Amino acid sequence: MPWFPKLALLLIALPVLFIVVLICRDKGFNPMVAAGLMHDSSQPTSDALLGGLLAPDIRRKSCLSRYQSISYRKSSLHKPSPYLVSKLREYEKLHKRCGPYTKSYKKSIKELVSGQIDSSSNCRYVVWLANCGLGNRILSMTSAFLYALLTDRVLLINEESDMSNMFCEPFPDASWILPEDFPFMNQLYSFGRDYAQSFGNMLENRIINTSTELLPSCLYLYLSHDYDHHDKLFFCDQEQAILRNIPWLIMKANIYFLPSLFLMSSFEEELSKLFPDKEMVFHHLGRYLFHPSNQVWKLITSYYKKYLAKAEERIGIQIRIFDNKTSPVEHVMDQILTCTDKEKLLPRVDMGKSIVAPSGKGKSKAVLITSLVPYYYEKMMNMYSKHPTLNGEVVAVYQPSHEEEQQSENNVHNQKAWAEINLLSMMDVLVTSAWSTFGYVAQGLGGKKPWILYKIENKTIPDPVCGRAKSLEPCFHAPPVYDCKAKREVDTATIIPYLRHCEDIYWGIKLFNNGFIQSSIRKQQQIVTKLQRFNMTWFPKLAVLLAASLVLFIVFFIWRDSELDAFTDIGLDDDLSQVAGELTSDKLLGGLLAPNFTRRSCLSRYQSISYRKSSRHEPSSYLVSRLREYERLHKRCGPYAESYKKSIKEMVSGRIESSSVCRVLLIYEEADMANVFCEPFPDTTWLLPKDFPFNYRLSRFKQKYAKSFGNTLKNNNKKISVSTEQLPSHLYLYLSHDYSHHDKLFFCDQDQIILRNIPWLIIKSDVYFLPSLFLMPSFEEELSKLFPDKETVFHHLGRYLFHPSNQVWTLITSYYKKYLVEAEERIGIQIRIFDKKTSPFQQVMDQILTCTFKEKLLPQVDMGKSIVAPSGKGKSKAVLLTSLIPSYYEKLKDMYLKHPTLNGEVINVYQPSHEEKQRSTNNVHNQKALAEINLLSMMDVLVTSARSTFGYVAQGLAGKKPLILYKIEDNKIPNPVCGRAVSLEPCFHSPPIYDCKAKREVDTATIVPYLRHCEDIHWGIKLFNST
Structure with a gap:
């Protein structure tokens, strides 16, 4: 039957022809669609709709990428929750009803212009304003959209020319573009951080609060990287209650602030239902919102098909360098090759051979490099095109563009950048640069956890060079550090279990699925490397540590509260096995520390006992009880408490109520001291609020300040004396090293009577003036009960007050574990030179060696022999050396590295940093300086420099009497070169020399038996136990 095959062919052809007709009728014939995708049927599948994220009722021709992207990216393993899908559909209806040019929008615009709010209106808006580069824009738009979703607002985008034709419209039958005839369009461009009508500035100036009845119809929100404390109150539930009633919010943002929305209790339940998988917030919202325009999509698909489609594996490498000086291209190239080799992403090549003709037999890999410069592409392309790989793989390298510099205000540049982000998201494997929002967007759209190239700093390649991201989420680079409920500063990465610090920026926060865990070994090693790599400062503000302890002292004596609370064990848990279990007396330092802190908020508080030897000096039971009394007083009177607010009003008015009974210690924390210490008192803060009325003064x-206590006494001002009835509400006390005779009258009982009745004392100090308090009869009895052991005042108060922040504690423990923990003995040598001319390097080096040999701390070496290989048989000693310069470390290290010791001991020498000069106004360096002080305090033996407050703090925290290197003067090494400290206490360098009773000058080291001159400064005084 010859006609049968023809019939069969006809039967097959007819249905195919029928389908073609349907497709062409529905779409028209579009060559891009015709050449496109098999799944591109009349109804998008669940995959094409990204598991329900996308609405099916948007015309495909208007945005080809919306339903085609699934063919270029692998299907996501992460499905959106049904609740998120339903909320998106609800939002789309709201946007359609309230969006631009609708009746509701026009009505709302009229209300905006008139300033009258119609409470019956169901339409409220968030207007987003652009700021910074494309990655930042996409992340901040996503954050703004989630906020709109949570607060039932409509998101509108102020699309400037540099963003035109970049994205498709995300919502069906409506636009998210702010119309050009928006009434306040001209004002949008002038809106910045200092804009008087911003929410933050209005809060700061008390123009708006929760009780304000007549609210504005429009409010500006500044949520960019340089926002201030009052701007950040946006993340507090109380302030959100104000915003809820304002129809128009105009938001300028350039950060991924979305993670902080999870800190707000008013959003907590809703967010849990929307995102049960916390690591997928941007993955879902980013793929829902951001679809390349047809123009950009054509760039993407053309490039992909031409260069990448045929490869068996595709690797994306995204390179972003923030400082070419500290991250030279050669270093970055070495880092990339080391990472891709170590993680087996790319093969090595045989540099001794050349490729004659491509073999084409091995697995094919395509490498897509994105960078502003062509260097990395050219280097890698030449390597793989000229030399064969060791495993036979064939590697082709591509770079779509190299713009040389970022041009965020150039539309064509932004379109290319958007194309490259999408191409990266289509790769099988991703390698991204630390801190880069460009990389964050690519990994989020692709749904892939990248390998992160850790940041190179000071031309030092980090070790390890890279690491796998543990969460897919982007990092919030500038999170708030404020607990809205407790009204105090806090590490927001410790409040809820699924918010932690980022892998690439230790101060940033991001969303994770798992609860809080200790940093991985990789992260510890990274931070250790940072500690070595960065030059560490030696901040003179350490004197402030000492001053703060003794100011707290005055607090004890001027005001006493007799209430006593019982200790409460709230069942703290900790992830480190060394400190797990109950808080024993050792962990509470003999009762010094209160047990009612959450351990995660300050790991060092209860962990330090595992690194320092237990103190032989127990605090008195009276001191312990007084500390608990003080904590209750501070909680009742501290910042934001009712008593504090009342006292502030009295201060401003100048009226003093005799019933006021608050005297607590508050610290004026400038930026250089931020995140250095934990809060020392439970359930409150010791930080002076930024809205303190006289902050600017x-x-x-x-x-020489005219209104200081000393100058007021000097000028015989009748406004202040023992008999003065109307005293000021506050007074300035100058107690620094250059203070005058009249300032020193602070240490006289008669003048303390005046101060006792003044509510606010503002003290500026840089000295350890505490010993002089022991000269005052009014304090004598109390001090005897508090400190029967006179030599341990700072030892107890220092360990009570000063606990390194989690950030600093990670530096400390990481360095200790990597370099110091395995030694059988640890020796700390702290070197501080005040005058290089009178104390030349070689003489100081000779002094150190003479002292350590004489005291048998370190062994001598056989200079006539060289070490061929370490024996490893003798006792091991680790020497931790801290100094502003590297010369002492290098000399000592070379000596023990090259020559054998006479007694067979094995000596390893370490120096975490060498800063060359002091930079005490730099916060990062102050954090690292505190890390070094704490490391010194963990040593078995200490050698310190005369007159150094840095050394005083280390010996006090450790509870060890150091060997003091006496000061070299006039180029002469002293004899003896060093001596053991007789007392553990720090030295008061600038004591008063006035007898308040006799009203004459006197040597104050002769008045009471437990005050004598210091071992290292003959005119200073310090506390001793015996005469």
Whole structure:
């Protein structure tokens, strides 16, 4: 039957022809669609709709990428929750009803212009304003959209020319573009951080609060990287209650602030239902919102098909360098090759051979490099095109563009950048640069956890060079550090279990699925490397540590509260096995520390006992009880408490109520001291609030300040004396090293009577003036009960007050575990030279060696022999050396590295940093300086430099009497070169020399038996136990 095959062919052809007709009728014939995708049927599948994220009722021709992207990216393993899908559909209806040019929108615009709010209106808006580069824009738009979703608002985008034709419209039958005839369009461009009508500034100036009845119809929100404390109150539930009633919010943002929305209790339940998988927030919202326009999509698909489609594996490498000086291209190239080799992403090549003709037999890999410069592409392309790989793989390298510099205001540049982000998201494997929002967007759209190239700093390649991201989420680079409920600063990465610090920026926060865990070994090693790599400062503000302890002292004596609370064990848990279990007396330092802190908020508080030897000096039971009393007082009177607010009103008015009974210690924390210490008192803060009425005056307060206590006494001002009835509400006390005779009258009982009745004392100090308090009869009995052991005042108060922040504690423990923990003995040598001319390097080096040999701390070496290989048989000693310069470390290290010791001991020498000069106004360096002080305090033996407050703090925290290197003067090494400290206490360098009773000058080291001159400064005084 010859006609049968023809019939069969006809039967097959007819249905195919029928389908073609349907497709062409529905779509028209589009060559891009015709050449496109098999799944591109009349109804998008669940995959094409990204598991329900996308609405099916948007015309495909208007946005080809919306339903085609699934063919270029692998299907996501992460499905959106049904609740998120339903909320998106609800939002789309709201946007359609309230969006631009609708009746509701026009009505709302009229209300906006008139300033009248119609409470019956169901339409409220968030207007997003652009700021910074494309990655930042996409992440901040996503954050703004989630906020709109949570608060039932409509998101509108102020699309400037540099963003035109970049994205498809995300919502069906409506636009998210702010119309050009928006009434306040001209004002949008002038809106910045200092804009008077911003929410933050209005809060700061008390123009708006929760009780304000007549609210504005429009409010500006500044949520960019340089926002201030009051701007950040946006993340507090109380302030959100104000915003809820304002129809128009105009938001300028350039950060991924979305993680902080998870800190707000008002959003907590809703967010849990929307995102049960916390690591997928941007993955879902980013793929829902951001679809390349047809113009950009054509760039993407053309490039993909031409260069990448045929490869068996595709690797994306995204390179972003923030500082070419500290991250030279050669270093970055070495880092990339080391990472891709170590993680087996790319093969090595045989540099001794050349490729004659491509074999084409091995597995094919395509490498897509994105960078502003062509260097990395050219280097890698030449390597793989000229030399064969060791495993036979064939590697082709591509780079779509190299713009040389970022041009965020150039539309064509932004379109290319958007194309490259999407191409990266289509790769099988991703390698991204630390801190880069460009990389964050690519990994989020692709749904792939990348390998992160850790940041190179000071031309030092980090070790390890890279690591796998543990969460897919982007990092919030500038999170708030404020607990809205407790009204105090806090590490927001410790409040809820699924918010932790980022892998690439230790101060940033991001969303994770798992609860809080200790940093991985990789992260510890990274931070250790940072500690070595960065030059560490030696901040003179350490004197502030000492001053703070003794100011707290005055607090004890001027005001006493007799209430006593019982200790409460709240069942703290900790992830480190060394400190797990109950808080024993050792962990509470003999009762010094209160047990009612959450351990995660300050790991060092209860962990330090595992690194320092237990103290032989127990605090008195009276001191312990007084500390608990003080904590209750501070909680009742501290910042944001009712008593504090009342006292502030009295201060401003100048009226003093005799019933006021608050005297607590508050610290004026400038930026250089931020995140250095934990809060020392439970359930409150010791930080002076930024809205303190006279904040602006504090920086101007100096020795010659006319209104200081000393100058007021000097000028015989009748406004202040023992008999004065109307005293001021506050007074300035100048107690720094250059203070005058009248300032020193602070240490006289008669003048303390005046101060006792003044509510606010503002003290500027840089000295350890505590010993002089022991000269005052009014404090004598109390001090005897508090400190029967006179030599341990700072030892107890220092360990009570000063606990390194989690950030600093990670530096400390990481360095200790990597370099110091395995030694049988640890020796700390702290070197501080005040005058290089009178104390030349070689003489100081000779002094150190003479002292350590004489005291048998370190062994001598056989200079006539060289070490061929370490024996490893003798006792091991680790020497931790801290100094501003590397010369002492290099000399000592070379000596023990090259020559054998006479007694067979094995000596390893370490120096975490060498800063060359002091930079005490730099916060990062102050954090690292505190890390070094704590490391010194963990040593078995200490050698310190005379007159150094840095050494005083280390010996006090450790509870060890150091060997003091006496000061070299006039180029002469002293004899003896060093001596053991007789007392553990720090030295008061600038004591008063006035007898308040006799009203004459006197040597104050002769008045009471437990005050004598210091071992290292003959005019200083310090506390001793015996005469």
